[in-house]
Amino acid sequence: MDWNSFLGHHRQRGWFANAIRTNRLASTFLLVGQDAIGKRTFARLIAKTLLCLRNDPKDFSPCGLCEACVQVEAGTHPDWLQIEREKGRTALSIDQFIGPEDNRMRAGLCYEIRMKPYSGRRKIAVIDDADTIGVEGANSLLKTLEEPPPGSVIFLISTSLQRQLPTIRSRCQVVRFQGLSVEDLAQLAIRQGIANGPEEAKRIASEAQGSLASFSVLMDDELREFKSQLLQQLEGHPFDFPRFTKAMLTNMDSVGADSQAKRERLKLLIDFVQQNYQAKLMDAVRQGNATGIETGVSLIRRCMDAKEHVDRIVAPAALVEAWSADLASLKG
Ligand SMILES: [Zn+2]
Incomplete structure:
Protein backbone atom coordinates (compact mmCIF):
# COMPACT_ATOMS: atom_id res chain seq x y z
CA MET A 1 0.00 0.00 0.00
CA PHE A 177 -11.93 11.36 9.18
CA GLN A 178 -15.08 11.28 7.09
CA GLY A 179 -16.59 8.29 5.31
CA LEU A 180 -15.33 7.41 1.83
CA SER A 181 -17.13 8.69 -1.25
CA VAL A 182 -19.40 6.24 -3.08
CA GLU A 183 -16.84 5.95 -5.89
CA ASP A 184 -13.88 5.32 -3.57
CA LEU A 185 -15.82 2.84 -1.48
CA ALA A 186 -17.02 0.93 -4.53
CA GLN A 187 -13.46 0.77 -5.83
CA LEU A 188 -12.14 -0.42 -2.48
CA ALA A 189 -14.80 -3.12 -2.23
CA ILE A 190 -13.90 -4.42 -5.68
CA ARG A 191 -10.20 -4.32 -4.88
CA GLN A 192 -10.75 -6.33 -1.72
CA GLY A 193 -12.93 -8.84 -3.50
CA ILE A 194 -16.00 -8.05 -1.40
CA ALA A 195 -18.21 -6.96 -4.29
CA ASN A 196 -18.87 -9.08 -7.34
CA GLY A 197 -18.81 -6.34 -9.93
CA PRO A 198 -18.80 -2.58 -10.45
CA GLU A 199 -22.57 -2.28 -10.67
CA GLU A 200 -23.23 -4.12 -7.42
CA ALA A 201 -20.35 -2.28 -5.76
CA LYS A 202 -21.78 1.11 -6.63
CA ARG A 203 -25.32 0.19 -5.63
CA ILE A 204 -24.28 -1.05 -2.20
CA ALA A 205 -21.70 1.71 -1.69
CA SER A 206 -24.47 4.27 -2.12
CA GLU A 207 -26.12 2.88 1.03
CA ALA A 208 -23.02 2.16 3.08
CA GLN A 209 -22.28 5.63 4.49
CA GLY A 210 -18.68 5.55 3.35
CA SER A 211 -17.62 2.58 5.47
CA LEU A 212 -16.24 -0.73 4.26
CA ALA A 213 -17.66 -2.39 7.39
CA SER A 214 -21.17 -1.20 6.52
CA PHE A 215 -20.56 -2.26 2.94
CA SER A 216 -19.71 -5.81 4.04
CA VAL A 217 -22.78 -5.89 6.24
CA LEU A 218 -24.99 -4.78 3.37
CA MET A 219 -23.63 -7.58 1.19
CA ASP A 220 -25.63 -9.76 3.54
CA ASP A 221 -28.94 -10.41 1.74
CA GLU A 222 -30.76 -11.10 4.99
CA LEU A 223 -29.84 -7.74 6.42
CA ARG A 224 -30.81 -5.93 3.25
CA GLU A 225 -34.15 -7.69 3.45
CA PHE A 226 -34.50 -6.65 7.09
CA LYS A 227 -33.72 -3.08 6.14
CA SER A 228 -36.55 -2.98 3.64
CA GLN A 229 -38.97 -4.52 6.18
CA LEU A 230 -37.90 -1.98 8.78
CA LEU A 231 -38.52 0.91 6.42
CA GLN A 232 -41.92 -0.52 5.49
CA GLN A 233 -42.87 -0.65 9.16
CA LEU A 234 -41.71 2.91 9.52
CA GLU A 235 -44.18 3.97 6.83
CA GLY A 236 -47.11 2.18 8.50
CA HIS A 237 -50.18 4.20 9.52
CA PRO A 238 -50.46 4.23 12.42
CA PHE A 239 -46.79 3.61 13.14
CA ASP A 240 -46.67 0.50 15.32
CA PHE A 241 -43.62 1.54 17.30
CA PRO A 242 -43.65 -1.29 19.89
CA ARG A 243 -43.45 -3.78 17.01
CA PHE A 244 -40.77 -1.68 15.34
CA THR A 245 -38.78 -1.57 18.60
CA LYS A 246 -39.01 -5.31 18.98
CA ALA A 247 -37.80 -5.90 15.42
CA MET A 248 -34.82 -3.59 16.00
CA LEU A 249 -33.83 -5.31 19.25
CA THR A 250 -34.22 -8.82 17.84
CA ASN A 251 -31.97 -7.92 14.96
CA MET A 252 -29.44 -6.30 17.29
CA ASP A 253 -29.33 -9.43 19.45
CA SER A 254 -28.86 -11.64 16.39
CA VAL A 255 -25.20 -10.57 16.10
CA GLY A 256 -24.25 -12.56 19.23
CA ALA A 257 -23.14 -11.80 22.75
CA ASP A 258 -20.41 -9.23 22.06
CA SER A 259 -21.79 -5.95 23.36
CA GLN A 260 -19.63 -3.83 21.06
CA ALA A 261 -20.86 -5.74 18.01
CA LYS A 262 -24.43 -5.18 19.18
CA ARG A 263 -23.85 -1.47 19.50
CA GLU A 264 -22.33 -1.29 16.04
CA ARG A 265 -25.33 -3.14 14.62
CA LEU A 266 -27.72 -0.83 16.42
CA LYS A 267 -25.98 2.24 15.00
CA LEU A 268 -26.24 0.74 11.55
CA LEU A 269 -29.98 0.12 11.97
CA ILE A 270 -30.56 3.66 13.22
CA ASP A 271 -28.56 4.80 10.22
CA PHE A 272 -30.96 2.99 7.89
CA VAL A 273 -33.79 5.00 9.39
CA GLN A 274 -31.86 8.25 9.30
CA GLN A 275 -30.94 7.78 5.63
CA ASN A 276 -34.58 7.20 4.87
CA TYR A 277 -35.49 10.51 6.51
CA GLN A 278 -32.66 12.27 4.75
CA ALA A 279 -34.08 11.19 1.40
CA LYS A 280 -37.52 12.40 2.48
CA LEU A 281 -36.09 15.71 3.62
CA MET A 282 -34.54 16.21 0.19
CA ASP A 283 -37.96 15.61 -1.37
CA ALA A 284 -39.56 18.11 1.00
CA VAL A 285 -36.89 20.69 0.12
CA ARG A 286 -37.47 20.17 -3.60
CA GLN A 287 -41.22 20.58 -3.14
CA GLY A 288 -40.85 23.57 -0.84
CA ASN A 289 -42.90 21.71 1.77
CA ALA A 290 -42.20 23.70 4.97
CA THR A 291 -43.91 21.27 7.35
CA GLY A 292 -42.12 18.35 5.72
CA ILE A 293 -38.77 20.12 6.10
CA GLU A 294 -39.37 20.91 9.75
CA THR A 295 -40.47 17.36 10.56
CA GLY A 296 -37.61 15.89 8.54
CA VAL A 297 -35.00 17.94 10.39
CA SER A 298 -36.43 16.92 13.79
CA LEU A 299 -36.48 13.25 12.85
CA ILE A 300 -32.91 13.33 11.55
CA ARG A 301 -31.73 15.16 14.67
CA ARG A 302 -33.39 12.56 16.84
CA CYS A 303 -31.65 9.75 14.92
CA MET A 304 -28.26 11.45 15.22
CA ASP A 305 -28.82 11.96 18.91
CA ALA A 306 -29.72 8.29 19.37
CA LYS A 307 -26.57 7.16 17.54
CA GLU A 308 -24.42 9.44 19.68
CA HIS A 309 -25.85 7.84 22.79
CA VAL A 310 -25.50 4.23 21.70
CA ASP A 311 -21.91 4.11 22.94
CA ARG A 312 -22.60 5.88 26.18
CA ILE A 313 -25.52 4.05 27.69
CA VAL A 314 -25.64 0.76 29.52
CA ALA A 315 -28.97 -0.53 28.22
CA PRO A 316 -29.43 -0.11 24.47
CA ALA A 317 -32.98 -1.52 24.68
CA ALA A 318 -34.20 1.49 26.67
CA LEU A 319 -32.60 3.80 24.13
CA VAL A 320 -34.36 2.09 21.22
CA GLU A 321 -37.70 2.29 23.02
CA ALA A 322 -37.35 5.98 23.77
CA TRP A 323 -36.10 6.70 20.27
CA SER A 324 -38.89 4.92 18.43
CA ALA A 325 -41.53 6.46 20.71
CA ASP A 326 -40.10 9.87 19.81
CA LEU A 327 -40.16 9.02 16.11
CA ALA A 328 -43.84 8.14 16.47
CA SER A 329 -44.67 11.46 18.08
CA LEU A 330 -42.47 13.53 15.73
CA LYS A 331 -44.00 11.86 12.68
CA GLY A 332 -47.39 12.92 14.04
ZN1 LIG B 1 10.98 2.61 1.80
Whole structure:
Protein backbone atom coordinates (compact mmCIF):
# COMPACT_ATOMS: atom_id res chain seq x y z
CA MET A 1 0.00 0.00 0.00
CA ASP A 2 1.31 3.46 -0.89
CA TRP A 3 -0.26 6.91 -0.96
CA ASN A 4 -1.17 6.53 -4.64
CA SER A 5 -3.36 3.52 -4.01
CA PHE A 6 -4.76 4.83 -0.72
CA LEU A 7 -8.32 6.05 -1.29
CA GLY A 8 -9.76 9.34 -0.06
CA HIS A 9 -8.85 11.47 2.97
CA HIS A 10 -6.96 14.03 0.89
CA ARG A 11 -7.33 16.86 3.39
CA GLN A 12 -5.77 14.77 6.17
CA ARG A 13 -2.91 13.70 3.89
CA GLY A 14 -2.19 17.27 2.93
CA TRP A 15 -2.22 18.29 6.55
CA PHE A 16 0.32 15.61 7.60
CA ALA A 17 2.48 16.19 4.53
CA ASN A 18 2.69 19.84 5.42
CA ALA A 19 3.43 19.15 9.10
CA ILE A 20 6.27 16.78 8.16
CA ARG A 21 7.68 19.12 5.53
CA THR A 22 7.78 22.02 7.97
CA ASN A 23 9.07 19.95 10.92
CA ARG A 24 5.93 20.66 12.88
CA LEU A 25 4.65 17.16 13.36
CA ALA A 26 3.04 16.78 16.78
CA SER A 27 3.51 13.63 18.83
CA THR A 28 0.07 12.39 19.78
CA PHE A 29 -2.89 12.11 17.45
CA LEU A 30 -6.43 10.96 17.94
CA LEU A 31 -7.72 9.74 14.57
CA VAL A 32 -11.50 9.88 14.83
CA GLY A 33 -14.07 8.58 12.39
CA GLN A 34 -16.44 5.70 11.76
CA ASP A 35 -15.09 2.19 11.56
CA ALA A 36 -13.42 0.77 8.43
CA ILE A 37 -12.75 3.93 6.45
CA GLY A 38 -8.94 3.75 6.43
CA LYS A 39 -7.66 5.30 9.68
CA ARG A 40 -5.33 2.41 10.56
CA THR A 41 -3.99 2.20 7.04
CA PHE A 42 -3.45 5.95 7.16
CA ALA A 43 -1.38 5.64 10.35
CA ARG A 44 0.66 2.84 8.81
CA LEU A 45 1.36 4.94 5.72
CA ILE A 46 2.53 7.81 7.90
CA ALA A 47 4.85 5.34 9.67
CA LYS A 48 6.26 4.21 6.33
CA THR A 49 6.68 7.80 5.26
CA LEU A 50 8.68 8.56 8.41
CA LEU A 51 10.76 5.37 8.48
CA CYS A 52 11.44 4.72 4.77
CA LEU A 53 15.16 4.20 4.18
CA ARG A 54 15.18 5.45 0.60
CA ASN A 55 12.96 8.50 0.40
CA ASP A 56 13.08 11.58 2.57
CA PRO A 57 10.00 11.85 4.82
CA LYS A 58 9.52 15.37 3.47
CA ASP A 59 8.83 13.89 0.02
CA PHE A 60 5.83 12.16 1.59
CA SER A 61 6.39 9.23 -0.74
CA PRO A 62 7.68 6.07 0.96
CA CYS A 63 9.26 3.69 -1.55
CA GLY A 64 7.31 0.64 -0.38
CA LEU A 65 10.26 -1.63 -1.21
CA CYS A 66 13.02 -0.95 1.30
CA GLU A 67 13.43 -3.06 4.43
CA ALA A 68 11.71 -0.46 6.62
CA CYS A 69 8.67 -0.08 4.35
CA VAL A 70 8.27 -3.84 4.04
CA GLN A 71 8.61 -4.34 7.79
CA VAL A 72 6.04 -1.65 8.62
CA GLU A 73 3.61 -3.21 6.16
CA ALA A 74 4.17 -6.63 7.75
CA GLY A 75 3.95 -5.22 11.28
CA THR A 76 7.46 -6.43 12.13
CA HIS A 77 9.41 -3.16 12.14
CA PRO A 78 11.15 -2.84 15.53
CA ASP A 79 10.17 0.83 15.80
CA TRP A 80 6.53 0.19 14.92
CA LEU A 81 4.42 -0.64 17.96
CA GLN A 82 0.81 -1.62 17.75
CA ILE A 83 -1.74 -2.74 20.29
CA GLU A 84 -5.39 -3.61 19.80
CA ARG A 85 -8.20 -5.06 21.85
CA GLU A 86 -7.59 -8.78 22.22
CA LYS A 87 -10.20 -11.22 20.96
CA GLY A 88 -12.87 -12.00 23.54
CA ARG A 89 -12.06 -8.93 25.65
CA THR A 90 -14.19 -5.83 25.93
CA ALA A 91 -11.33 -3.41 26.49
CA LEU A 92 -7.63 -2.86 25.99
CA SER A 93 -5.83 -4.30 28.98
CA ILE A 94 -3.57 -2.29 31.26
CA ASP A 95 -0.89 -4.96 30.68
CA GLN A 96 -0.69 -3.86 27.07
CA PHE A 97 0.36 -0.40 28.24
CA ILE A 98 2.66 -1.07 31.18
CA GLY A 99 3.36 -4.80 31.08
CA PRO A 100 1.89 -7.75 32.99
CA GLU A 101 1.72 -7.64 36.77
CA ASP A 102 4.96 -9.57 37.30
CA ASN A 103 6.76 -7.29 34.87
CA ARG A 104 5.14 -3.89 35.47
CA MET A 105 6.88 -0.93 33.87
CA ARG A 106 9.30 -3.28 32.13
CA ALA A 107 7.11 -4.18 29.17
CA GLY A 108 4.12 -2.84 27.28
CA LEU A 109 3.69 0.03 24.87
CA CYS A 110 4.53 2.83 27.35
CA TYR A 111 7.79 1.08 28.18
CA GLU A 112 8.79 0.10 24.66
CA ILE A 113 8.22 3.53 23.21
CA ARG A 114 10.91 4.86 25.56
CA MET A 115 13.53 2.48 24.15
CA LYS A 116 16.11 3.91 21.79
CA PRO A 117 14.74 3.68 18.23
CA TYR A 118 16.31 0.79 16.40
CA SER A 119 16.38 2.78 13.18
CA GLY A 120 17.92 5.75 14.93
CA ARG A 121 14.93 7.83 13.90
CA ARG A 122 11.80 7.43 15.97
CA LYS A 123 9.28 5.05 17.45
CA ILE A 124 5.76 5.08 16.09
CA ALA A 125 2.86 3.55 17.98
CA VAL A 126 -0.72 2.78 17.09
CA ILE A 127 -3.31 2.21 19.78
CA ASP A 128 -6.20 0.60 17.98
CA ASP A 129 -9.68 0.32 19.56
CA ALA A 130 -8.87 3.39 21.63
CA ASP A 131 -12.59 3.69 22.39
CA THR A 132 -12.04 0.89 24.90
CA ILE A 133 -9.09 2.28 26.83
CA GLY A 134 -10.95 2.65 30.14
CA VAL A 135 -9.93 4.66 33.19
CA GLU A 136 -7.16 2.33 34.35
CA GLY A 137 -5.58 2.12 30.91
CA ALA A 138 -5.89 5.87 30.46
CA ASN A 139 -4.11 6.54 33.74
CA SER A 140 -1.23 4.31 32.71
CA LEU A 141 -1.01 6.07 29.37
CA LEU A 142 -1.25 9.69 30.50
CA LYS A 143 2.42 10.23 31.28
CA THR A 144 3.41 8.89 27.86
CA LEU A 145 0.93 11.21 26.16
CA GLU A 146 2.06 14.14 28.26
CA GLU A 147 5.77 13.63 27.73
CA PRO A 148 6.19 11.52 24.63
CA PRO A 149 9.80 10.52 23.93
CA PRO A 150 11.42 12.96 21.48
CA GLY A 151 10.44 12.25 17.90
CA SER A 152 7.94 9.55 18.79
CA VAL A 153 4.51 9.57 17.20
CA ILE A 154 1.45 7.98 18.77
CA PHE A 155 -1.83 7.39 16.95
CA LEU A 156 -4.98 6.55 18.86
CA ILE A 157 -7.68 5.12 16.62
CA SER A 158 -11.19 6.02 17.70
CA THR A 159 -14.70 5.94 16.29
CA SER A 160 -16.14 8.65 18.50
CA LEU A 161 -14.76 11.65 20.33
CA GLN A 162 -17.48 11.19 22.96
CA ARG A 163 -16.00 7.85 23.88
CA GLN A 164 -12.64 9.35 24.81
CA LEU A 165 -11.94 10.36 28.36
CA PRO A 166 -11.31 14.11 28.63
CA THR A 167 -7.84 13.40 30.02
CA ILE A 168 -6.91 11.63 26.78
CA ARG A 169 -8.75 13.95 24.44
CA SER A 170 -7.04 17.02 25.83
CA ARG A 171 -3.57 15.55 25.30
CA CYS A 172 -4.02 14.64 21.65
CA GLN A 173 -4.33 16.49 18.41
CA VAL A 174 -7.71 15.43 17.02
CA VAL A 175 -7.83 14.52 13.32
CA ARG A 176 -11.30 13.80 12.01
CA PHE A 177 -11.93 11.36 9.18
CA GLN A 178 -15.08 11.28 7.09
CA GLY A 179 -16.59 8.29 5.31
CA LEU A 180 -15.33 7.41 1.83
CA SER A 181 -17.13 8.69 -1.25
CA VAL A 182 -19.40 6.24 -3.08
CA GLU A 183 -16.84 5.95 -5.89
CA ASP A 184 -13.88 5.32 -3.57
CA LEU A 185 -15.82 2.84 -1.48
CA ALA A 186 -17.02 0.93 -4.53
CA GLN A 187 -13.46 0.77 -5.83
CA LEU A 188 -12.14 -0.42 -2.48
CA ALA A 189 -14.80 -3.12 -2.23
CA ILE A 190 -13.90 -4.42 -5.68
CA ARG A 191 -10.20 -4.32 -4.88
CA GLN A 192 -10.75 -6.33 -1.72
CA GLY A 193 -12.93 -8.84 -3.50
CA ILE A 194 -16.00 -8.05 -1.40
CA ALA A 195 -18.21 -6.96 -4.29
CA ASN A 196 -18.87 -9.08 -7.34
CA GLY A 197 -18.81 -6.34 -9.93
CA PRO A 198 -18.80 -2.58 -10.45
CA GLU A 199 -22.57 -2.28 -10.67
CA GLU A 200 -23.23 -4.12 -7.42
CA ALA A 201 -20.35 -2.28 -5.76
CA LYS A 202 -21.78 1.11 -6.63
CA ARG A 203 -25.32 0.19 -5.63
CA ILE A 204 -24.28 -1.05 -2.20
CA ALA A 205 -21.70 1.71 -1.69
CA SER A 206 -24.47 4.27 -2.12
CA GLU A 207 -26.12 2.88 1.03
CA ALA A 208 -23.02 2.16 3.08
CA GLN A 209 -22.28 5.63 4.49
CA GLY A 210 -18.68 5.55 3.35
CA SER A 211 -17.62 2.58 5.47
CA LEU A 212 -16.24 -0.73 4.26
CA ALA A 213 -17.66 -2.39 7.39
CA SER A 214 -21.17 -1.20 6.52
CA PHE A 215 -20.56 -2.26 2.94
CA SER A 216 -19.71 -5.81 4.04
CA VAL A 217 -22.78 -5.89 6.24
CA LEU A 218 -24.99 -4.78 3.37
CA MET A 219 -23.63 -7.58 1.19
CA ASP A 220 -25.63 -9.76 3.54
CA ASP A 221 -28.94 -10.41 1.74
CA GLU A 222 -30.76 -11.10 4.99
CA LEU A 223 -29.84 -7.74 6.42
CA ARG A 224 -30.81 -5.93 3.25
CA GLU A 225 -34.15 -7.69 3.45
CA PHE A 226 -34.50 -6.65 7.09
CA LYS A 227 -33.72 -3.08 6.14
CA SER A 228 -36.55 -2.98 3.64
CA GLN A 229 -38.97 -4.52 6.18
CA LEU A 230 -37.90 -1.98 8.78
CA LEU A 231 -38.52 0.91 6.42
CA GLN A 232 -41.92 -0.52 5.49
CA GLN A 233 -42.87 -0.65 9.16
CA LEU A 234 -41.71 2.91 9.52
CA GLU A 235 -44.18 3.97 6.83
CA GLY A 236 -47.11 2.18 8.50
CA HIS A 237 -50.18 4.20 9.52
CA PRO A 238 -50.46 4.23 12.42
CA PHE A 239 -46.79 3.61 13.14
CA ASP A 240 -46.67 0.50 15.32
CA PHE A 241 -43.62 1.54 17.30
CA PRO A 242 -43.65 -1.29 19.89
CA ARG A 243 -43.45 -3.78 17.01
CA PHE A 244 -40.77 -1.68 15.34
CA THR A 245 -38.78 -1.57 18.60
CA LYS A 246 -39.01 -5.31 18.98
CA ALA A 247 -37.80 -5.90 15.42
CA MET A 248 -34.82 -3.59 16.00
CA LEU A 249 -33.83 -5.31 19.25
CA THR A 250 -34.22 -8.82 17.84
CA ASN A 251 -31.97 -7.92 14.96
CA MET A 252 -29.44 -6.30 17.29
CA ASP A 253 -29.33 -9.43 19.45
CA SER A 254 -28.86 -11.64 16.39
CA VAL A 255 -25.20 -10.57 16.10
CA GLY A 256 -24.25 -12.56 19.23
CA ALA A 257 -23.14 -11.80 22.75
CA ASP A 258 -20.41 -9.23 22.06
CA SER A 259 -21.79 -5.95 23.36
CA GLN A 260 -19.63 -3.83 21.06
CA ALA A 261 -20.86 -5.74 18.01
CA LYS A 262 -24.43 -5.18 19.18
CA ARG A 263 -23.85 -1.47 19.50
CA GLU A 264 -22.33 -1.29 16.04
CA ARG A 265 -25.33 -3.14 14.62
CA LEU A 266 -27.72 -0.83 16.42
CA LYS A 267 -25.98 2.24 15.00
CA LEU A 268 -26.24 0.74 11.55
CA LEU A 269 -29.98 0.12 11.97
CA ILE A 270 -30.56 3.66 13.22
CA ASP A 271 -28.56 4.80 10.22
CA PHE A 272 -30.96 2.99 7.89
CA VAL A 273 -33.79 5.00 9.39
CA GLN A 274 -31.86 8.25 9.30
CA GLN A 275 -30.94 7.78 5.63
CA ASN A 276 -34.58 7.20 4.87
CA TYR A 277 -35.49 10.51 6.51
CA GLN A 278 -32.66 12.27 4.75
CA ALA A 279 -34.08 11.19 1.40
CA LYS A 280 -37.52 12.40 2.48
CA LEU A 281 -36.09 15.71 3.62
CA MET A 282 -34.54 16.21 0.19
CA ASP A 283 -37.96 15.61 -1.37
CA ALA A 284 -39.56 18.11 1.00
CA VAL A 285 -36.89 20.69 0.12
CA ARG A 286 -37.47 20.17 -3.60
CA GLN A 287 -41.22 20.58 -3.14
CA GLY A 288 -40.85 23.57 -0.84
CA ASN A 289 -42.90 21.71 1.77
CA ALA A 290 -42.20 23.70 4.97
CA THR A 291 -43.91 21.27 7.35
CA GLY A 292 -42.12 18.35 5.72
CA ILE A 293 -38.77 20.12 6.10
CA GLU A 294 -39.37 20.91 9.75
CA THR A 295 -40.47 17.36 10.56
CA GLY A 296 -37.61 15.89 8.54
CA VAL A 297 -35.00 17.94 10.39
CA SER A 298 -36.43 16.92 13.79
CA LEU A 299 -36.48 13.25 12.85
CA ILE A 300 -32.91 13.33 11.55
CA ARG A 301 -31.73 15.16 14.67
CA ARG A 302 -33.39 12.56 16.84
CA CYS A 303 -31.65 9.75 14.92
CA MET A 304 -28.26 11.45 15.22
CA ASP A 305 -28.82 11.96 18.91
CA ALA A 306 -29.72 8.29 19.37
CA LYS A 307 -26.57 7.16 17.54
CA GLU A 308 -24.42 9.44 19.68
CA HIS A 309 -25.85 7.84 22.79
CA VAL A 310 -25.50 4.23 21.70
CA ASP A 311 -21.91 4.11 22.94
CA ARG A 312 -22.60 5.88 26.18
CA ILE A 313 -25.52 4.05 27.69
CA VAL A 314 -25.64 0.76 29.52
CA ALA A 315 -28.97 -0.53 28.22
CA PRO A 316 -29.43 -0.11 24.47
CA ALA A 317 -32.98 -1.52 24.68
CA ALA A 318 -34.20 1.49 26.67
CA LEU A 319 -32.60 3.80 24.13
CA VAL A 320 -34.36 2.09 21.22
CA GLU A 321 -37.70 2.29 23.02
CA ALA A 322 -37.35 5.98 23.77
CA TRP A 323 -36.10 6.70 20.27
CA SER A 324 -38.89 4.92 18.43
CA ALA A 325 -41.53 6.46 20.71
CA ASP A 326 -40.10 9.87 19.81
CA LEU A 327 -40.16 9.02 16.11
CA ALA A 328 -43.84 8.14 16.47
CA SER A 329 -44.67 11.46 18.08
CA LEU A 330 -42.47 13.53 15.73
CA LYS A 331 -44.00 11.86 12.68
CA GLY A 332 -47.39 12.92 14.04
ZN1 LIG B 1 10.98 2.61 1.80
